[in-house]
Every structure is written in C-alpha cells, then in structure tokens.
Amino acid sequence: FHYVSQLLGDEKYKASTDKIFHHVSHYKAPDGTIPSQWNVMTGDPINSNGGLGSGSDSFIEYLLKVPLLYCKAGGDFFSCVQRHPIIQDMLALYETIIENSLRSKHVVWKKGSNGTIAFPTDNMCYHQLLSFVPGMIALGAPTKGSVGERNDELALAKQLVEGCHIMYQQSPAGLGPEEAIFSNKASDTLPKISNPSYLLRPEYIESIFVLYRLTGDNHYQEMGWAVFESLERYCKRESGYTGLKDISNPDEGPIDDMP
Secondary structure: OHHHHHHHOOOHHHHHHHHHHHHHHOOOOOOOOOOOOEEOOOOEEOOOOOOOOOOOHHHHHHHHHHHHHHHHOOOOHHHHHHHOHHHHHHHHHHHHHHHHHHHHHOEEEEEEOOEEEEEEOEOOEEEHHHHHHHHHHHHHHHHOOOHHHHHHHHHHHHHHHHHHHHHHHOOOOOOOOOEEEOOOOOOOOOOEEEEOOEOOOOHHHHHHHHHHHHHOOHHHHHHHHHHHHHHHHHHEEOOEEOOEOOOOOHHHOEOOOOO
C-alpha cells in the first residue's frame, strides 16, 4: 500500500496500513516480536506468542521491505528514512527483533568442517519456512550506518544460509526437510528430522538468490542449481511439480498435491 500511494500520489493507502502497523506494534514484547494470531474483528491479539515462523514471518519481513521499496525508489535511502517517521519506526522495530530476538533466541550455532555454522530456528526447531531469514538479513545489511555493521549482518546471513544448505545437502534427495529438532548436545551437529516431507517451499531459493545478487559469489549459483536438479529429478510431473513424502527416501514418491 505504501507503493500504491507512491504510484498514485495518494497518501490514503499508505495511511490505512500505517494505522495497522501502529496498532499491532503497541503489543510488541521487549524483544520486539508481536503476537502471531489476532481477532481481525476486534483488533485484539489472541495469543502472546511471537516468533519468526508462520504467523509472524511476513510482518517481520515487511518491516524491512516496506522501507527498502519506499525509500529506494525515492533516491537516497538514508535521507528518505529521516523524512518519514513511520519508516524510522518500522526499521527500529526490525532492528530490535534482529538484535534482541533473532540473534539470542532463533539461531543455533554448530561447529562445521569449515568453521561455525548457524541454523535459523524457533524453539530449537528448524523449519523450512525459516529459510527466509538469511535473505532477509542480507537485504537489511545495506541499511546499516557503518561498514562494520553491514559486514557483520552479511556474515550472519552467509552463516545462516550455509546451515540451510546443509539441511538440503545431507539428504539423499538433495532437498530439505519440513522440520528438524536440535538437541542441546554439543556433539550433535545436525538436528533430528521430525518431518521429512518437502513441500516446494521457496524461502531457501529466495535467500540464495539475494546473497548471489549482493555478493556475486558463484557459490550461491551452484547451490541453486543443485536444488533445480533435484526438483527436476524428483518433483517434476507431467502437469507441474509436486512435493515429496520423504527427502530421506525419495523412492516413497511424491505427495499427491501441488502446493
């Protein structure tokens, strides 16, 4: 709606969604997260649980994407942010979530053969949906005020996408599981798969694409190509693509569904 207001030169669309943002952000927790379920008739939250996964992910993404879309189109990003208090509020809430929630509560660190690897999680659970996190953090890196901060954000994004990559790479199908649970044991490098299905979720590919465009590193092209080959081999059907019942045993066949 911010973009529609830009295109049409009419602030009423932007104003309507700004009211929603101010309302839901009133219920934010100290770590910046907001409730994931709402009564849309009353505007009251149904729960008090915030996170990064389903029910919260799009809100967090658009705390960053709205400012990027709105201010990138208007010339200098930082001067644009200073002219729009609502954009400042969105970015401030995004930064609070990244610093006070994501880094401390939603990243599991493990030792890998080539250094430390990070995995995006909710309550020690890796979920395929959370593969959007590396791309989001990478997109947010250029909004940082200093080179050091930008490099730090990009480094975290790279570590997280490598964790997602391992979840794909270690499966016989070359595709990632829907869910996996981490233990607190330092010796357990990989999580235990709790839901081995693959549902054609795009988040991992989105993150790879963002990192490739920001870095130009062909490593991310190779990661994307590996997923494409697995999709062609295991998921392609006459009328399109479908998910897999078990990425650990692709011979079990496809899910009779095209999500």
